[in-house]
């Protein structure tokens with residue numbers, strides 16, 4: 001901790017080509033000051049996945065979550081519009097909506113009963129007669145930008161950020177032919193991992209480098225030598241032709257198709273597709289040494305007749321995840337060792353990590369976002 005934050009940031013050279021590049025330094029994975037800078041400059045400024053569109057179909061449908069430490073509620077209005085707000089009561093700051101999801105006609109704070117409309121406007125304040133210089137119109141829930149893409153709902157805490165479609169760039173055209181919005185949500189698994197969130201992303205972006213060593217089952221259905229890695233804008237697509245396998249029956253039965261598609265969108269969203277199958281992995285930091293990753297599983301057929309098959313497919317995903325989890329925690333311990341400073345990157349495999357590290361470095365070097373002040 002003797003180094004200043006400026007010294008830590010300048011110790012990464014983002015101009016080096018892949019063949020000469022190092023990873024970001026170990027300090028970036030363990031220093032709480034970097035974690036705080038990321039909270040402000042990365043998670044506070046990028047479009048973040050907060051819900052599925054199928055959770056917010058009807059007026060009054062809501063989802064609550066936290067993003068970069070901020071409580072958030074997303075709600076479908078009576079007029080059909082999707083809106084997002086800071087889930088913070090304008091009276092004394094309690095969370096107005098306390099359930100993770102549901103449907104409501106009015107948003108009522110559980111503390112002193114203030115009521116807000118689905119459009120965020122303040123509708124009622126019990127026992128508030130006689131209060132002077134209080135403008136109800138100025139005391140609605142504070143809005144946040146919200147947009148959708150395919151079956152996903154995103155919010156952005158930065159009022160000046162580019163639009164979601166600008167942020168996603170070419171990813172939209174690349175994903176469109178896969179028809180992911182036709183799939184149906186089936187199940188969710190969440191994992192708490194003792195590693196920095198970037199260790200998880202690095203592991204995802206190593207171009208299949210670890211697959212033959214760590215994931216024997218998955219490896220049996222991928223044509224590893226033909227694995228491709230494409231970097232563009234803020235996304236990386238890793239893809240592999242598939243081969244049929246009897247080596248691992250469960251993996252062979254549940255991971256099918258011509259190709260496996262693994263999309264990563266900066267900074268923390270991963271979308272994995274096989275034929276009739278998608279899972280999304282969304283990793284969020286807890287602190288410098290811990291993160292949570294949420295897997296949502298989708299299938300083309302979620303009828304009762306397919307339940308056993310889909311459940312088995314989720315279990316295959318779960319097994320791969322367990323293999324990744326152990327190695328990520330191991331890496332976090334290694335990053336704290338005095339023996340390690342930074343590593344080199346495989347030109348054949350690790351271009352995705354290189355893109356990630358450069359995008360991150362660019363964001364961390366920006367000035368922090370000014371505080372959002374909701375004043376009366």
Ligand code: FES
Nearest residue numbers: 089091092109112
């Ligand atoms: S804090 Fe919400 S009504 Fe008082």
Ligand SMILES: [Fe+2]
Nearest residue numbers: 203210215324
């Ligand atoms: Fe893995």
